Amino acid sequence: MASVLPLRLDESPFVVAAHGLEKRFGRQRALAGLELQVPEGAVYVLVGPNGAGKTTALKLLLDLLPADGGRAEVFGLDPYRAGPAVRARVGYVPERHDWGYGWMRVGRLLRHHATYFPAWDAAYAERLAHAFGIDPDRRVGQLSKGQARRVHLLMAMAHRPPLLLLDEPTDGLDPLARDATLGLLAEHLADAPTTVLISTHLVHEVERLADHVGVLRDGRLSAQLPLAMLHCGLRRYRADVPEDWAGAAGLNGAVLRRAGLGREIQWSVWGEEAEVVRQLAASGATVRDVAPLPLEDAVLALLSRKE
């Protein structure tokens, strides 16, 4: 039984492909051999604890930081050698909230930004500005976190780039605005073929939009797979176990999380359902329930797994 989580996707072509990407900040290794793969048209959500390297990975893809090792390909191009070509095809929402020029007014900043992207759709930008409730006369430096975030989203989306790199896109937005943003994003995806790479803690929200997931820990991916595969392969099993239960030997590698209430134990197990049930039954446990995990719980299970 496969107790190893998939690390590579077998679809292609990949809009984003990182091979052994490394980045150090002084003594700290932010990325230690990242093998990221984002298929064309995918909505890929990158999850991981703080400091795992998610923001760094996105910055390397745009050549905002130089890599210390390995290489990255975006649309088959090297972000360092073909930087402008890569950045022209990407809409980026950064993690930070000060973006653009604080002394400029929002409307002026949008016109400034539009100069750099000939594919800017002014009508769409206006619809988005209306939907986001953006005031063009305010100075960028005076915007609240949430208002600034909305401006960044507009800047990234209005030129309909083939790739969206979103670093905590809903950070700072109130729940209503977060919900509305997801709806606008869904519409955006419906209108034109777009690949999206989202780095976020709010896994629950993007669950319906995402179709691939990558779990980043300690600078490298500990799992990378389509959501459908995760949904099928990672399940929560509830079983009653006898008094002197010795455990299910065959499952040892695949158990990701374990909890219990009295004689009922609950596992999150990665593996083929029929096989896992068989193993459990063979060890003397009575399987009561098998259920898939919501993405948030699945990610928690994957993150809490001891390597």
Added chain:
Amino acid sequence: MQLSINPADARPLYVQIMDEVRRARVLGTLRPDDALPSVRQLAAELRVNPNTVAQAYRELERDGVVYVRRGQGTFIAEAQVDGTARGILARGVAERALLDAHRHGLGAGELIEAIRALAREPATSNPGEP
């Protein structure tokens, strides 16, 4: 049209969408030749990946539940007389009920007996039951 889908459900999202359309059809909320919302519209409403909606619509078309008129949209197909739609729905509900029963340590027989008992009780009977 209000669909309720739940990512935590065992069924994939596109299957849930399909089930909701079937449910609406059986209940009569959607009648033959009624238009379904566009992929774009439904995806935006549900905050769901448009590919998911597209997949649901494709499968529904394959199952004959809906038909597509190019450039105009997706519409509910004529109701089948043989009650297949109702049968599929019933099966889905039964599956979920059985799973729930098993989770509580009940067998199929106990469940069926409980259902029958409930159905007999006048106060809790389904008001819409034929």
Added chain:
Amino acid sequence: MPSDTLPRVPPLAPAQPRLPRLGAVAREQLRAAGLALRPELIGLALLLLGFGVLQLLSALAPEPPLSGPGVHARMENSGLNFSPGSAGLGVWLAFLTPVFLWRNEGPTRRDYFWSLPVEQSRHALLRLGAGWAWQMAVIVALLLFGLALAVLTDGELGVMTRGVSSMGTSGHPPSAVYRSLSVPVLSWQWVTPFTAATIAYLIGSVAALASDYPLRWLLGGTIALVLLHTVLETVSPLDVEGPFDLVWAGRFGLRAAMNGERWVWERLAGSGWSLERTIAQPDVSLWLPAMLLWLGAGAAAAYLAAGYRPGTLGRLRRWGWEKRAG
């Protein structure tokens, strides 16, 4: 009309025209630079306005000549002259223009700028050029302003009033003589405000591009030089050349580069020692080499600084390894 069958995702799209045209970027940078410099320009305008008003008032009410023991000087108030010196303020301001232009955008805070689809050092050079264009406009404005003031206060056009100071430390009490000369402006001197401002702009740009706190470097550097000079002067007054000369007063000093002048230290023989400092007359053969040297060095430094990003050194190191390995 809404279509229910999503368009099939095409294979990786061939290169569509998605890159902005360089001309459009340059124009936009020019406009943005103007916006960024607006506070500086407005401040300057207000300053000039105040200065202009004061000068007009004082020119209309001549002062009595200064007199007193030990001071031999006579001020002649004959209105303001129009000369390249009228743009002097603009030259000094040119050190600070890049600070305004790149404020809050030190090398560690320039992510937005670098995230745009233009090659990064080229982009920085475009903004550099935009700021320089505005700086030249400021010089022109100052010259015109000086012309206007000269006309209004009935001063002379194309004449410079130069002060020459002479200090002798021999004899008691030590004497200081200040002579005021009126010299005609030579034709090449009209170019000096522009070149001087360019040199100052380039120096300021290097600080702004390479550091998050350019003001610290500019002010700190100036203060350090002045302190060094003072210390050296106190320690060994006879050898006050050296670093000060190199940077400021000597043959290839900044002063020579800016307006073709330099301070000459002469040591007079005689009992005790005395020091005379004169300012040599502006001389094109002095100005041209110094100016070209500073302009070239400034341009080269600015070009390098434009390509600087945190990590550049690391990247160069890595490139060196790869070259050696490959």
